[in-house]
Amino acid sequence: MAFLHDMRFRAYFYQVVAIGFVVLAGWTMFSTASDNLAKQNIATGFDFLTRPAGFVITEAAIAFEATDTVGRAILVGIANTVKVSLLAAIFGTLLGLGVGIARMSHNPLLARLALTYVELLRNVPLLLYLFLWYSLIILVLPPVKQALNLLPGVYLSNSGLVVPAALLQSGGLALLACLVGGAAAAFFIRTVATRRRIATGQPNQGGLLAIAALLAPVFLLWLAGGFSVDWDFPTAGKFRLTAGLHVRPEFVALLFGLALSASANVAEIVRAGIQAVGKGQWEASAALGLSRGKTMRLVVLPQALRIIIPPLTNTYLTVFKNSSLAIAIGYPDLVMVSNTVMNQTGQAIETIAIFMGVYLALSITISLIMNWYNAHVALKER
Numbered sequence: 001m002a003f004l005h006d007m008r009f010r011a012y013f014y015q016v017v018a019i020g021f022v023v024l025a026g027w028t029m030f031s032t033a034s035d036n037l038a039k040q041n042i043a044t045g046f047d048f049l050t051r052p053a054g055f056v057i058t059e060a061a062i063a064f065e066a067t068d069t070v071g072r073a074i075l076v077g078i079a080n081t082v083k084v085s086l087l088a089a090i091f092g093t094l095l096g097l098g099v100g101i102a103r104m105s106h107n108p109l110l111a112r113l114a115l116t117y118v119e120l121l122r123n124v125p126l127l128l129y130l131f132l133w134y135s136l137i138i139l140v141l142p143p144v145k146q147a148l149n150l151l152p153g154v155y156l157s158n159s160g161l162v163v164p165a166a167l168l169q170s171g172g173l174a175l176l177a178c179l180v181g182g183a184a185a186a187f188f189i190r191t192v193a194t195r196r197r198i199a200t201g202q203p204n205q206g207g208l209l210a211i212a213a214l215l216a217p218v219f220l221l222w223l224a225g226g227f228s229v230d231w232d233f234p235t236a237g238k239f240r241l242t243a244g245l246h247v248r249p250e251f252v253a254l255l256f257g258l259a260l261s262a263s264a265n266v267a268e269i270v271r272a273g274i275q276a277v278g279k280g281q282w283e284a285s286a287a288l289g290l291s292r293g294k295t296m297r298l299v300v301l302p303q304a305l306r307i308i309i310p311p312l313t314n315t316y317l318t319v320f321k322n323s324s325l326a327i328a329i330g331y332p333d334l335v336m337v338s339n340t341v342m343n344q345t346g347q348a349i350e351t352i353a354i355f356m357g358v359y360l361a362l363s364i365t366i367s368l369i370m371n372w373y374n375a376h377v378a379l380k381e382r
Contacts, residue, residue: 052069055073057073057077057332057337058332059248059251060079060080061076061080061082061083062075062079073341074351074355076332077336077337081362084254084323084333087255088323089316091259092263092319093263095259095260096264097266097270099114099117118268121261122268126258126322130257131328133253137249137253138158141158143158144239155236155241158249159240159241160248161246161252164232165245166232167231168228169230170228171226174221175221178220178226182213182217187210189206190207248331250329250331251331253331258322258323262315262318262319266315272307277304281300284299285298285300306377310374313366316366321359
């Protein structure tokens with residue numbers, strides 16, 4: 001029984017036991033629910049995913065028709081959720097980084113404005129802001145009949161923004177291969193240039209060379225006629241705008257709400273990370289003749305990043321989970337599509353289990369990616 005005193009064995013043993021209890025409890029609840037539903041002649045199982053959906057989704061990140069299956073409809077909801085959440089996380093991070101740095105500004109007006117921005121967004125429920133942005137879009141912008149023609153083929157109205165859509169006619173695989181190859185070459189060039197700059201202390205043109213390596217394969221393929229693009233221009237009708245790419249107000253309102261809410265949290269995380277870096281780093285940078293901007297970019301932020309990453313993970317998880325509020329303004333995310341499926345099929349338990357599993361999988365994926373990046377930027381002991 002000596003192995004019971006091994007800490008590594010006990011750590012794995014307790015985890016296996018805990019997982020076993022969770023699986024057993026889940027299976028017991030599932031079996032009980034299935035038996036009770038069968039007694040009431042209520043259908044169970046996931047066969048409903050292969051039935052025709054029979055409803056239309058107003059905005060779909062992937063192609064969808066009413067004749068497609070219920071499973072594809074749920075897949076559209078997942079794609080819509082990932083699309084708006086990912087964009088909100090990116091925009092929220094960039095905006096929050098700027099606001100967080102502004103909080104540390106020596107200009108009192110800029111610092112106060114950044115503080116007001118953070119407090120207004122953090123202390124008002126996100127749902128109210130979603131209603132606000134959506135109401136402003138609907139009330140301020142003109143109806144479709146009087147849509148603003150901003151540029152040739154670009155219309156703005158309370159039904160959203162409509163712009164020309166680029167349709168790839170041929171050469172899709174070749175274009176994808178060029179993009180992947182260019183990205184790999186750019187990453188390699190940037191890595192080599194950074195290592196050389198660190199080793200020699202001399203600046204180089206690694207950034208420009210990386211951009212050239214990224215764009216050159218696509219440009220050469222276009223010159224060779226390897227792919228062709230056709231433009232689908234919108235047409236203004238009497239009651240609606242047809243063709244083109246539609247950016248609907250529900251999507252814009254949700255994106256604004258999620259991005260601005262996330263930016264306020266990111267700003268506070270960035271401010272805390274910057275303040276955690278010792279003042280001696282600022283003084284040493286000033287003694288070396290670095291400007292305040294270069295000190296922030298080259299000295300302070302890289303060190304603050306190690307403090308910023310862990311709480312930033314929680315912010316990204318919150319963005320993805322808060323996207324479920326889209327149902328309040330009519331954006332067809334996973335929850336809204338799942339509600340429609342539940343109303344049509346009557347199989348609520350299976351549908352709820354699906355989107356709970358999807359949110360769980362997304363959360364675990366985000367956590368794994370951020371944990372990997374956190375370990376990548378952490379200080380290594382020698």
